[in-house]
Amino acid sequence: MPKVTFKNSGEQxxxxxxxxxxDAVREKGWxxxxxxxxxxxxxxxIQVHEGKExxxxxxxxxxxxxEMMCMKDAEHRLxxxxxxxxxxxxxxx
Numbered sequence: 001m002p003k004v005t006f007k008n009s010g011e012q013x014x015x016x017x018x019x020x021x022x023d024a025v026r027e028k029g030w031x032x033x034x035x036x037x038x039x040x041x042x043x044x045x046i047q048v049h050e051g052k053e054x055x056x057x058x059x060x061x062x063x064x065x066x067e068m069m070c071m072k073d074a075e076h077r078l079x080x081x082x083x084x085x086x087x088x089x090x091x092x093x
Contacts, residue, residue, distance in 0.1 A: 002084050006030045007049055007091040021046075021055075021082040021090075032092045037080040042069050044079035046090045054086030 001014040004024045008031075015024045022044070025032045035043035039061035048055065052074060058066075062081045066072040076093075 002054065003087045004084060005050075005087075005089040007089055015084050017085055018083055020080070021084055021088075022080045024084070025079060030092065032079050034080055039078050039081045040065050042066070042078065045069070045071060045093045046077055046079045046082075047075050047093060048077055049075075049089045049091065051086055051088030054084065054088050056081075056083040056085065 002017055003012050004015055004021065005012045006028065011028060013024050013028050022034060022037070032046065033043050035041035039059055042065050055077065059081055062078050063072060065078060066076055
């Protein structure tokens with residue numbers, strides 16, 4: 001099972017492969033705010049430090065939202081759109 005590490009606190013959780021990162025965040029009570037959960041509001045932006053390759057590709061909505069926020073790069077993602085396929089480490093913005 002993939003390990004998800006929240007760099008803000010150093011806490012970890014194991015989650016099922018292919019599960020949404022937002023579910024692990026909610027389960028642990030990590031302080032990430034969610035708005036629309038469709039990848040268009042930008043409320044749940046995170047910075048991925050390790051394991052970027054272990055997340056699903058960005059959806060068109062996510063790409064457009066991050067571009068509009070001037071944060072479309074290799075490190076930033078929207079938590080609500082991420083599916084975990086391996087170990088990752090991230091922090092909330």
